[in-house]
Amino acid sequence: MIYLYLGQNDLCLPVTAASLQLGLLMSTSLPAYEDLAKLPHFRTVGKEDEGMLCFMGEDRQGNKVYVTSVKGHPDVFIRGVGSLLSVCQIPLQEVVVVPCIAENPQVSRLCRIITLLGFKESATRLGSRVARNRFRELAATTYAK
C-alpha cells in the first residue's frame, strides 16, 4: 500500500506525519526543533517541486510512504489521484492520501516567503513550530490510519 501525505506550501506537516508512521518520531513525546529539522525533506517547497513525490521510506508493514506539497487546491489533487487510480484500474485502497494542511495556510505561505528572502533557518524553525503545534493531532491521525 502507498501512503501519500499531502501538505500545502511546505513539507513540514506531511514529513512529521510520515515520520510518525515510519517510527522516526515517537508519538509519546513532543519532538525538539532539532529532531524535526533533521528529518528528510523537512522544508518549504518552491514552485518547481510542487506535486513532486518524495519517498520517505517503508513502514514495518511494508507500506511505502511518500510526501508531497502543493500550492493550493488540495481537493483537486485528492480527486485527481483517486480518478487516476480508477483510470489505471488500480484498486483505490492501494493509495491512501492523507491531507496535512495547516489550520491557517497563511503560516505556510509565510514560511515560503521567508525562505525566498534567504532566511531558510528561520523558515524551518517556523515550520517546526507549526509541526509541534499540530503534533498530537498528526499522531492521532497517523495511528488511526
Next chain:
Amino acid sequence: MAEKKIIYHCYGGAHSSVTAAAIHLGKLPRENTPTNDELLSLKLFDRLTKEGHGELHFAGVDEWQNQIYSVGCRNVGKAIERLLRGVADIFAQKEQLVFVDTLHCVTMKMRIGGYISRQLGLVEIGRPIVLQGTQEAYPQLVGLVSRIRNEVRR
C-alpha cells in the same frame, strides 16, 4: 505498444479541454469552426462545476485505441501533472500518460465567459460569450490536437 491515456487539461475542464478532446475524437470537425449547437452537444461543454475539478472525465477512444480524457486543474495544472505522473510511476504506468495543456489556446472571451457562467453561475450571460470565444480559439485548438495526434500515432 501500449495504448496511451491522453489527458487534455485546462482551468475549469469545461471548455478548451473538452473541445480539444472532442476534436481529437472527431466529434467536432477539424476543417471548419463548429456551430453553437455542435459545441453544446458535448456532454461537458460549459457544464462542469468546481466540484468536478481534478476528476478525469473519459471522452472516448481514438482510432489507435488511446483513451482520451479531459480534466479541470484550476491554476495548478503543472503540479497535478507532476503528482499524477509520480503516482503512475509507482505502478509503472507513467509512460502511458500524455498530459496536454490547452490553457494557452484560451482567449480572453473564453476566460470572461467561463468565469461568468461557471464561477458566477450566470449561464445565460456567460455561455454566449464563451461560445464565441471557443469558436475564435478553435483553429489553435485544432492545431494543438493535430500535433498531439501526430505524436501519439507513431
